[in-house]
Amino acid sequence: xxxxxxxIAALQHGLPLVSHPYAVIAEQIGSTENEVIDYIRLMKxxxxxxxxxxxxxxxxxxxxxxxxxxxDIPDDRVDELGECFGQFDFVTLSYRRxxxxxxxxxxxxxMIHGKDRDDVLKNLDLMVQHCNVAAFRHEPLFSNRxxxxxxxxxxxxxxxxxxxxx
Amino acid sequence: MILHSLDRKIxxxxxxxxxLTENPWDELSRQLDIPVDEMICRVERMTSEGILSxxxxxxxxxKMGGGLTxxxxxxxxxxxxxxxxxxxxxxxVAHNYAxxxxxxxxxVIATETPEQITQVISKIxxxxxxxxxxxxxxxxxxxxxxxxx
Numbered sequence: 001x002x003x004x005x006x007x008i009a010a011l012q013h014g015l016p017l018v019s020h021p022y023a024v025i026a027e028q029i030g031s032t033e034n035e036v037i038d039y040i041r042l043m044k045x046x047x048x049x050x051x052x053x054x055x056x057x058x059x060x061x062x063x064x065x066x067x068x069x070x071x072d073i074p075d076d077r078v079d080e081l082g083e084c085f086g087q088f089d090f091v092t093l094s095y096r097r098x099x100x101x102x103x104x105x106x107x108x109x110x111m112i113h114g115k116d117r118d119d120v121l122k123n124l125d126l127m128v129q130h131c132n133v134a135a136f137r138h139e140p141l142f143s144n145r146x147x148x149x150x151x152x153x154x155x156x157x158x159x160x161x162x163x164x165x166x
Numbered sequence: 167m168i169l170h171s172l173d174r175k176i177x178x179x180x181x182x183x184x185x186l187t188e189n190p191w192d193e194l195s196r197q198l199d200i201p202v203d204e205m206i207c208r209v210e211r212m213t214s215e216g217i218l219s220x221x222x223x224x225x226x227x228x229k230m231g232g233g234l235t236x237x238x239x240x241x242x243x244x245x246x247x248x249x250x251x252x253x254x255x256x257x258x259v260a261h262n263y264a265x266x267x268x269x270x271x272x273x274v275i276a277t278e279t280p281e282q283i284t285q286v287i288s289k290i291x292x293x294x295x296x297x298x299x300x301x302x303x304x305x306x307x308x309x310x311x312x313x314x315x
Binding site: 008011012013014015017019020021022023033034037040041043044046047048049050051052053054055056057061068078079082083085086087091092093094095096097098100103104109110139141142143144145 | 169177180181182183184186187188189190191192202206209210213216217218219220221222223224225226229230236238263264265266267268269272299300301302303304305306307308309310
């Protein structure tokens with residue numbers, strides 16, 4: 001039997017680089033290799049796991065610059081334009097989020113990646129023209145420093161501490 | 167960063183998925199036509215160089231009943247390092263980026279239940295003395311987590 005909490009805790013730091021990684025995970029949580037494999041497959045099928053593979057640090061791969069571009073889009077057009085932004089291969093995310101007036105008027109967020117700042121701005125220009133959004137207030141927020149980048153840890157408990165120690 | 171073509175091949179392939187079989191490296195070796203030892207060696211090297219962060223799942227937090235949000239704060243430049251240490255000391259904070267805007271600190275909060283998001287935000291506000299702007303996702307139009315290299 002698989003304890004889902006224990007499995008998530010054991011997996012959240014990543015698979016070990018060994019020939020039978022699922023057997024190592026199984027041993028940590030008192031299960032078997034096949035049970036672990038079947039359970040991960042099930043979580044993928046259910047959509048609980050979006051993707052199961054390697055996670056890259058994009059900054060190390062030549063995508064040195066990224067901007068979170070934030071837009072103030074009329075509520076009745078935000079769905080349409082959110083979809084439009086998502087079509088570009090340099091865009092990795094397009095979400096609607098709440099405004100916080102008067103401090104924060106923006107309701108549509110997208111991440112644009114590029115080799116450097118100019119590349120990002122060139123991509124932004126392309127988007128503005130293609131989606132015809134020059135009239136809407138927007139700002140590219142470049143990141144100048146990254147202080148913490150890791151996978152989200154969902155289980156902050158004894159399970160996790162035991163799994164990572166094992 | 168100049169990558170060897172084999173590194174490139176490994177990264178592009180493995181972002182898409184790691185085989186769910188007893189010996190995943192054997193299967194990858196066949197798929198990519200790279201010997202197992204060489205592949206593990208390259209992956210270990212790229213991990214130590216910080217190109218790869220980890221192998222494993224990216225969860226759908228909301229679907230699994232967890233809480234996830236993007237939050238931002240206005241931090242005075244001279245107190246930025248101090249505030250960064252406070253925010254990063256929370257286990258629930260997954261990413262933290264400085265961005266050039268009046269709202270200049272942006273971080274992701276991930277919790278086991280949605281209710282805990284509010285609790286974590288209150289704690290951060292209390293410890294920093296600053297207002298935290300909570301900007302949870304309301305609609306997802308597009309999300310891509312794979313980088314072709």
